Amino acid sequence: MIEALDLLGNTSLWAAVLRIATPLIFGVLGALLCERAGVLNLGIEGIMTMGAMTGWLTVYMGGDLWTGLVVAALSGALMGLLHAMLTVPLGLSQHVSGLGVTLFASALAYYLYRLIVEVGDLPPTIEPFRPLDVPFLSDIPVLGPVLFQQTMPTYLALMSVAVMAYVLARTPLGLAIRMTGENPHAVDAQGLNPTAIRIGAVVAGSALMAIGGAFLTTAAFNSFFPEMVQGRGWICIALVVFASWRPGKALIGALLFAFFDAFQLRLQTVIEGVPYQLFLMAPYVMSILALVLVARRAEVPEALMTPFRRGER
């Protein structure tokens, strides 16, 4: 017990929390953007896989890390466009389309990887993002190693939270996106195009999701292997509800979840005799619990999952 509490004082735990939270932050923000506009994007698991693969592959083939992130974002945007076209103008089931995109994007990612990359006993690796060492600031006790020795994408994630919060709350575009998720007919009646807004939001959100996936292969680990996303995408979908569709709360949710994940990992080394699978289960169980706690109070965007068809009510 004491050893468990001791863990909490370890700065490497908290540094790990931010690192583990990064792909989740991108994922939640992406899913949040789609849902705020009224579209549930269950393609997230596949899009993150695709982003992980394309980001890594770009670097493997000689590109630099930032180009990798951009390519990942574009691949995510493309998958997002597929989902958007099926669900917005065609109004097909958002559930089924999302699942289809997840299955397709994952399968395509694995196929292309296997096609292009020679895999021996161990998967090939690349040089990942190195943690920064911000002068002065990283020497601050406790906060230093935790906040100022992270990789660039982590800082990008934190900035994205602020940008998303600002755009949604204070810009005309943000208002239009929010309104599209609440009542697309109201958007139409004010002379804007809810179809275009929804498609745009899904494409942009999917790009964010893919960057989250790319973080896994260009910063957290440095190789790509099947099933590496491990359900993080689904957890992000749960976190969006937990966050009441708000970027600030999404950040808190991601950090909380990452904390449990990081803690559970270290707890395994400290507590003996408990099968490691129980520890690994913890994050998924926590997500379900979080959903149960928040469900009743959730302020769902009113038009989430309702296709927009002119003249139909």
Add this chain to the structure above:
Amino acid sequence: MSPVLELDGITKRFGALTANDQVSLTLGQGEILALLGENGAGKTTLMNILFGHYAADAGTVRVFGQELPSGRPRAAIDAGVGMVHQHFTLAGNLTVLDNIMLGSESLLRTTSSRKSARKKLLQIAERFGLPVSPDAKVSRLSVGERQRVEILKALYRDARILILDEPTAVLARPEAQRLFETLKEMTKEGLSLIFISHKLHEVMAASDRVSVLRGGRLVAERKTADTSAEELAELMVGRKVERPVRKDHKIGAPVLVAKSVRVEAEGEVKLDDLSFTVAAGEILGIVGVSGNGQASLGALLSGLAIPTAGTLTLEGQDVRRLGPRGVIRAGVGRIPEDRHSEGVVGELAVWENAVLERLRTPAFSTRGFVRQAASKAYAAGLIDQFDIRGAAPDTRTRLLAGGNMQKLILGRCLSISPKLLLANQPTRGLDEGAIAAVHSALLAARGAGAAIVLISEELEEAVALSDRIQAMVKGRLSHPIPASAADPQRLGLMMAGVWTEGEHAT
């Protein structure tokens, strides 16, 4: 003076249906034009074309002399046309200011000027006498307040021509009165208005001119001062309007007795200390503006809502907790408010819908299996007896026209010879022919001794069919008055809640 608006030869088809056929009309500066017609006559379609929700197949729209590109609300808004929709286009979870500002600023701007927007909104609100609080969440506003927001939305975008689609559908008499006064003030401020309505007395009272649509065509234009309600009614329907007439007869013993019923839903009290009685062979009309508890009353009598207080008995039997199937077994026939979403499952066959609510009775199922042959025969019988057109037992129910669907629902209710019939907005959205058929059926049931509760927003219908009338306001019922004492003035007051202190029916 040239007209501010000209619609010329507008034609619009939806598949085989011609919704608008070569319709032309004009609107003069400062005028209030009423667009009158039955349900399905094409009024809303025409206005949707004007506002750009639809593109016309033929014809042009000229606003202030300029032709309007079709199919784009943006173009209409920029030209000065504003629309107040029948089903408000508002987002409940956002504030009044948010709803009004949407679309008024370029999406490329990196920041929103809420301060100046708020100022402009308050100025307009003051100018037109439509007070609002910009930071209120729309879902918390009353229906009347929401309509004000809907109007302000248009005025904020500098509308010079305002279209109002059935603006008084959800307002009580005094509120409707106030609205029309506001509209008159607006014309003095330079606006020109069109309002769509199927309510004759409103059209007569509030408009300068009337255009009558029937079957997609413009059949008449009149100066309001030069015409009468009777003439308009005949023009609307195309023939002398003949609805069946109720004849007084001997009323039997009380069938349904409700005492101090209290129903709660979504954390609110929907029905409060409600008491009423209906006797055999009697039609009790419950009138009132929608949103005052009618839905809960319907749910109560349908077996879908359990009261938290009070008693409800049908010929002495306690029916509070029976549920829909139990209530049907006890002899209640139910016509729901919305036939499309509650009355039938559109994708199922006619015979399946005919027996769905009685599926678990020996007549239509045995040992868990559906008795298909018996059910189809029953449906065929209904089709025959109630003159349901366009239907065979295997027809997919959503293909039926509104009137025929309603006849199916009526038929399955009446075939059990119900002791009590709940008719909730039974003629909503129906054309005159179907309305007459439904009224006949209701009066026939009355003649056969059924007790009928008629919930209706159409005063005319309630007065014509009911023996007694009660008004429903905020979940309470006024004392019943006999139909003979029901003049529009009195009803209007009852519906607005103007009862003598403590006068609610207990």
Add this chain to the structure above:
Amino acid sequence: MRLERRAHVPLYLVIVAPVVAVTVALILAAGLIAAAGVNPLTAYAEMVQGAFGSRLSMTETLTRATPLILTGLAAAIAFRARLWNIGGEGQFFMGALVTAWVGHSLGLPPVPGIAVLLVIGMAAGAVLLAGPAYLRLRFGVDEVVTTLLLNFIVILFVGLMVEGPLRDPMAFGWPSSVPVDSDFRLPDLIARTRLHIGFLIAIAAAGGVWLILARTVFGTETRAVGLSPSAASFAGISLPKNLMAVALFSGGMAGLAGSMEVLGVTAVVTTTMSPGFGYAGIVVAMLAALHPAGVVAAAVFVATVFVGADAMSRATGVPSFIADVIVALCLLTMLVALLFTTYRVQR
């Protein structure tokens, strides 16, 4: 250009839709095969050969189709009632786990023993889905996420059991459970192949589901609930009771799939015994337009793709993941094809 609802759907369209969907998917996948430097036609020929070229391969295909029929039925039943059961994978494993657990020490004669094992496999799957269904009814929690997350939890649990209490000390390589009693193994349908009578049981199950949906009170009510919950409620159908019944039915089918796979094919439960049967079941259900009869045909098709792709991969070097790509594309193309059966395009 507008979409207009069709008055009624002609039968030929219902049959043509999946054929068109599959064809388009194959054409799109052909591009990827070409990128591997292989002639797509050659590849597809190898695939068909690999799935049906010999007696052995045909039985392999049908063996592979058996669990797919059941997970397909599970998805079809659930989706019809708007219960988004994405947890077929977890329910499969639950059925397999419970069957393997009880099956190595159950003291019953073969026939009742098999029956009991299949039933408890079904029960395990049913109970697993009942959880998310309950959470939806009581707390309003969306079942998509809960069923998905449960998949991961269940697979971890299986790993835990197979490395712990159920461990077969005599297994080398991958950890696996102690095999079930050989008395309870499902007899082969065709000798010296893996095809077992489970295939017939699965087909019978499809027939049973069809019968239930089309002819029983429960089936009619379930269809009503899926098509219009508000009208079903008005007619007196209890939405919560129906949802729970559907959940038990759907979970049970997926659990049965796992149970049969243990008794018929593997004799043990391992964490790797499912190449995504649960998820593939969703594709099967969609290709069948949620129709029980169509599920059998769709399951055989998907099995063909997987078995054929393995052989094709060995013969041509095209990564076998192409099977997953084709199956996923089929889901998407079928979704679009279904749109055209319901709507007509109008100018």
